[in-house]
Amino acid sequence: MIRFFRCVNCGLEYPVNINHLRCECGAPFELVHDCVFLKSEVDKEVRSIWRYRKAIPVEKDGSIVTLGEGFTPILPLSYKGYNIWVKLEYVSPTGSFKDRGASVLFSFLREIGVKNIVEDSSGNAGVSVSAYGARAGIECEIFCPEYTSGGKLIQISLYGAKLVKVKGSREDTSKAAVKAAQTKYYASHNWHPFFIEGLKTLSFEIVEQLNWNVPDNIVLPLGFGGLYYSLYLGFKQLLRDGIVCKIPRLFGVQSEMCCPLYEAFVTNGGVNPEYVQRGETIAEGICGAKPVFWKQIIGAVRETGGSIVTVSDREIEESLKVLLRQGFLVEPTSAVVIKGMEKFVEIRAIKSSEKTLLILTGSGLKTLDRLEEIFYKRHGL
DSSP states (O other), X not given: OOEEEEETTTOOEEOTTOSOSBOTTSOBEEEEEOOOOOGGGOOTTOOSGGGGGGGSOOOOGGGOOOSSOOXXXXXXXXXXXXXXXXXXXXXXXXXXTHHHHHHHHHHHHHHHTOOEEEEEOSSHHHHHHHHHHHHHTOEEEEEEETTSOHHHHHHHHHTTOEEEEESSOHHXXXXXXXXXXXXXXXXXXXXXXXXXXXXXXHHHHHHHHTTSOOOSEEEXXXXXXXXXXXXXXXXXXXXXXXXXXXXXXXXXXXXXXXXXXXXXXXXXXXXXXXOOOOSOOSOGGGOOSSOTTHHHHHHHHHHHTOEEEEEOHHHHHHHHHHHHTTTOOBOHHHHHHHHHHHHHHHTTSSOTTSOEEEEEOBBGGGGHHHHHIIIIIITOO
């Protein structure tokens, strides 16, 4: 198997077992490998992402770390007569889509003999990394913002990881983790190419579940943009390998309190390196002021014919009601796709008749404290 890291900026190549995740020029890596997706090699006896084993660049079967992640349902959603469907990523083992990335990442880390890691997260990735670290027998130290939902912090601790709560912004948390990683392996879900490889399986799964077709559009929450970038890469691989004939249009939804990618998109510029989060938001999972792959994400938005919008906390609350009344208990971050979809229709970026898939990324069971605050204490429901 051919595998190596390549800088997305200058093209410099590195071996995959290096202990850092950025090029000497400061840019992130992409993973280059020779795995090919073939329909005939999908293992239909396996109901997880590992049914696509031949397309996942992990060399040793004995290194695979899994909790049965993936193969999440796709169901129709009734809203304003739109032709929309939802992908229930929140029913994953730890309650978010991050389990896909953690499974492949820890399979790789076990393969190269890593014994302990450092990670920073706004919550869901920290939970996922803690769980898969426990499964792999790899010690984890997780840095989270102090404002992270209590349910997520409890999960991290219960899995046996060392939890470090950091005062300040999401960026302050990243800085603290990078400092701690000077003596440990930095397994950042925002930077690590193998985490991205795991997230790419969502593209594979969507196409298989839709009888080897693609929806017209996909709408998803957009923070650091790892899932957006991974979906783009996954569909691009499927296009290259002759599985699909087009890439769906990809649409991202950001919080108006933290929207660097939206501003870069609408101004035709770059992400401001001095950008800071404007204020608190209930969509804690998409507070990424300095997205790692911003150039690639903006490029993917334009290449696929997608777009980016922002939503307010009030709009997120309204979206939560829509989903809850149809049986979908998601966290506030996931709910941004409802009002986001409505805005895309209003600006005529999406036609209401087109088949559109919304990604519900994280479980509301991990944010019950926030949901109680929103719907009982604030609105008296």
